[in-house]
Amino acid sequence: MKLPELPYSSKLIELKDEKDKTYIKDIIRKKWLLLTPEEWVRQHFITYLLLDLSYPASSIAIEKKVEINGMPKRFDVLIYHKGSPAILVECKAPDVNLTIDVFHQACRYNTVLKAPIAVLTNGLQTITAHVIGDSIQFAKEVPKKEDW
Numbered sequence: 001m002k003l004p005e006l007p008y009s010s011k012l013i014e015l016k017d018e019k020d021k022t023y024i025k026d027i028i029r030k031k032w033l034l035l036t037p038e039e040w041v042r043q044h045f046i047t048y049l050l051l052d053l054s055y056p057a058s059s060i061a062i063e064k065k066v067e068i069n070g071m072p073k074r075f076d077v078l079i080y081h082k083g084s085p086a087i088l089v090e091c092k093a094p095d096v097n098l099t100i101d102v103f104h105q106a107c108r109y110n111t112v113l114k115a116p117i118a119v120l121t122n123g124l125q126t127i128t129a130h131v132i133g134d135s136i137q138f139a140k141e142v143p144k145k146e147d148w
Contacts (some may be wrong), residue, residue, distance in 0.1 A: 003040045004094050006123040008048040028062050037093030041123035042076055045091060054145040055079055066112050075109045081148050085115040092122040103127065107136075117143065 001022060014025035015035065022035040027046050033039055042062075049055045061078045077089035090106035092098065098120055106118050110131060119142055120127045128139040 001035065001037075003035075003037060004124065006041065006044045006094070008044040008123070009051050010044065010047065011051060012047045013043055026062065028057055028060050037095065038076075038091055041094060041121060042091040044123055045089060045121055046077065049077075049079065049089075049142075052144075053142060056145075066109060068108055068112060073109065075113065078113065078115065085113045086148070087117040087119060087142065088113055088115040089119040089121065092120070094123045096122050098122055098125050098127055103129075107131075 012027050016023050016025075016032065023032040024035045024039055024043055025031070026033050027043060027050070046060065046062075049060065050057060059080045061075075061080065063074045063076065064078065065072050065074055067073070075088060076091045077087075078085055079087040079089070081087075088106060088110050090102075090109070092102060096102065103118075103120050106120050110118050116131055117139075118129050118131055118136075126142070128142050130137045130139055
């Protein structure tokens with residue numbers, strides 16, 4: 001599988017081939033996962049959160065279950081600050097266009113989680129939004145840990 005180079009560090013990325021399949025090491029959960037385009041983006045973005053934005057691994061939750069309108073769903077990444085949801089990250093494969101429908105998916109998760117910041121990324125493009133009540137203000141970048 002040929003995946004694009006992403007604008008994030010690959011310093012923490014570990015890959016291995018086993019039985020004609022490629023696996024990527026989940027940096028947070030410390031387990032090997034089948035390499036998919038979405039997982040490629042997720043692990044690179046987590047590396048960005050850890051190395052460039054200084055979020056501690058202990059503040060990051062990956063693929064936890066959340067119930068939306070009675071249906072079980074899983075968010076991609078959630079960063080906690082002082083025990084409360086702070087940044088919800090929805091990762092998509094690099095070939096997925098970040099449309100308003102895709103952004104609304106992340107917002108649906110956030111109706112339950114109530115993180116003040118929602119991030120949508122396909123690794124090549126990233127959209128960051130501050131969620132204030134029913135309004136959304138787009139931002140240029142994801143805030144660093146020290147900006148809280």
